[in-house]
Amino acid sequence: MKIKNICCIGAGYVGGPTMAVIAQKCPHIKVTVVDVNEDRIDAWNDANVENIPIYEPGLSQVVAEARGRNLFFSTDIDKAIDEAEMIFISVNTPTKTYGVGKGMAADLKYIELSARQIAEVSRTDKIIVEKSTLPVRTAETIKNILDNVGNGVKFQILSNPEFLAEGSAVENLLNPDRVLIGGEQTEEGKKAIEALVEIYSNWIPKDRLLTTNVWSSELSKLTANAFLAQRISSINAMSELCEKTEADVEEVARAIGSDSRIGPRFLKASVGFGGSCFQKDILNLVYIARSYGLQEVADYWEQVIIINNHQRSRFSRLIVQSLFNTVSGKKIAFLGWAFKKDTNDTRESAAIYVADALIDEQADIMVYDPKVRSEQMYADLDYLDSRDSAENRTKLMAAEDPYAACEGAHAIAILTEWDEFKEYDWKRIYENMQKPAFIFDGRNILDLKMLRKIGFISYAIGKG
Ligand code: UDX
Ligand code: UDX
Numbered sequence: 001m002k003i004k005n006i007c008c009i010g011a012g013y014v015g016g017p018t019m020a021v022i023a024q025k026c027p028h029i030k031v032t033v034v035d036v037n038e039d040r041i042d043a044w045n046d047a048n049v050e051n052i053p054i055y056e057p058g059l060s061q062v063v064a065e066a067r068g069r070n071l072f073f074s075t076d077i078d079k080a081i082d083e084a085e086m087i088f089i090s091v092n093t094p095t096k097t098y099g100v101g102k103g104m105a106a107d108l109k110y111i112e113l114s115a116r117q118i119a120e121v122s123r124t125d126k127i128i129v130e131k132s133t134l135p136v137r138t139a140e141t142i143k144n145i146l147d148n149v150g151n152g153v154k155f156q157i158l159s160n161p162e163f164l165a166e167g168s169a170v171e172n173l174l175n176p177d178r179v180l181i182g183g184e185q186t187e188e189g190k191k192a193i194e195a196l197v198e199i200y201s202n203w204i205p206k207d208r209l210l211t212t213n214v215w216s217s218e219l220s221k222l223t224a225n226a227f228l229a230q231r232i233s234s235i236n237a238m239s240e241l242c243e244k245t246e247a248d249v250e251e252v253a254r255a256i257g258s259d260s261r262i263g264p265r266f267l268k269a270s271v272g273f274g275g276s277c278f279q280k281d282i283l284n285l286v287y288i289a290r291s292y293g294l295q296e297v298a299d300y301w302e303q304v305i306i307i308n309n310h311q312r313s314r315f316s317r318l319i320v321q322s323l324f325n326t327v328s329g330k331k332i333a334f335l336g337w338a339f340k341k342d343t344n345d346t347r348e349s350a351a352i353y354v355a356d357a358l359i360d361e362q363a364d365i366m367v368y369d370p371k372v373r374s375e376q377m378y379a380d381l382d383y384l385d386s387r388d389s390a391e392n393r394t395k396l397m398a399a400e401d402p403y404a405a406c407e408g409a410h411a412i413a414i415l416t417e418w419d420e421f422k423e424y425d426w427k428r429i430y431e432n433m434q435k436p437a438f439i440f441d442g443r444n445i446l447d448l449k450m451l452r453k454i455g456f457i458s459y460a461i462g463k464g
Pocket of ligand 1: 034
């Protein structure tokens, strides 16, 4: 089966970039990305491609090339579903905030809504591709809805999880380590798998296209994220021990990373991992394991989250303790708010939790982030619901430039590893701060020796 028309429900961080690259590489396929959020679709259609709603290096060029040719963004969901032979579901699956599984399980409300809409609208057979990260066996739910609500139309469900990392999404899509496609092991299932394999083969070597059964594919995505997050919590756990023993966590990471069985990547100690995936997916894994009665398995993975929370809170405690046990009324400058560099995404960013803890201690926070706007910072803080939003607006301010953010501050905290922070005139910053001037590098990106020479009292993660 040759696919000529694709629809993707959800124009977010995953759906947008993925479809843009598919459209760029497959000019013979019409790709329509739909979303319930009209503002978001308008932004994707903005005449100036620099205004698309997601910042990713290289993405606006890809959109510029394909948009209007075979890439379309629309709010007419029914029409796009009706016309497509293959439908990607790429809506968000946040952690449940209510009812059974609250705070742990993935909320599949939007997945179910999408499935129901597909069932109601479809008049021809379709292949449905799960792109969102889902609990293992979700395909079963989707199939159930499609088969029971639909009007006799046949559906095949594939799992095709996304492994792209934000900030390098386009590069990951163009040149992935692997693409995973899970499908039913029946004749129709295999045909559906083949149809998706054919799309990716337009630019990805066949040996990187792995096909499995649906359940392996669904579970592999959760497992991959759990393993990656576990490496960060492992090195972060060691960072606290390093601080007590005068070992240097970067030296330890280099030493263990050169063992080819361990490998060097994902061993950067930090103030804690953030992002929309790691915490959500691990909580979901823990919930699934518990629901099968696998208590030890659940506890094992939960520890990755416990260490991550600990890493954030011990960073804010270190700031308070170092500033003579009080930050009340003191100005603390934050450099960085995004959950990592080269993205404007702030979901689950450590900065939010560190700011919240310091505001509880009555600190005044002034943030500079090259890509994040102040409204986003307030939305993130308000979401935690620790105090009313008017108070958040008096205790946290955003600065337009880093020097203004640091002026008159008692301390600086680095929360995101933006490259530009390394290039600042640190002497100038020091001169305009309160003394003693403290700096807390939550990302280990600055040269501690240089800072100490200037006069800063400096702390970094995992350095005694
Ligand atoms: C993705 C995945 O789908 C998620 O499972 C994964 O774990 C993280 O990445 P992401 O693309 O980052 O989510 O989410 P988001 O940027 O919130 O985009 C989802 C989009 O779906 C939003 O624009 C939302 O408006 C849209 N949506 C949601 C619909 O169009 N219909 C709905 O019913 C629900
Ligand atoms: C992650 C996975 O990498 C990706 O494969 C999956 O599809 C989605 O989740 P993402 O959340 O975009 O991607 O970013 P990632 O680069 O993995 O970083 C996650 C967090 O871990 C960031 O806050 C980052 O700063 C932190 N991190 C990463 C560390 O603290 N140390 C490291 O060594 C690596």
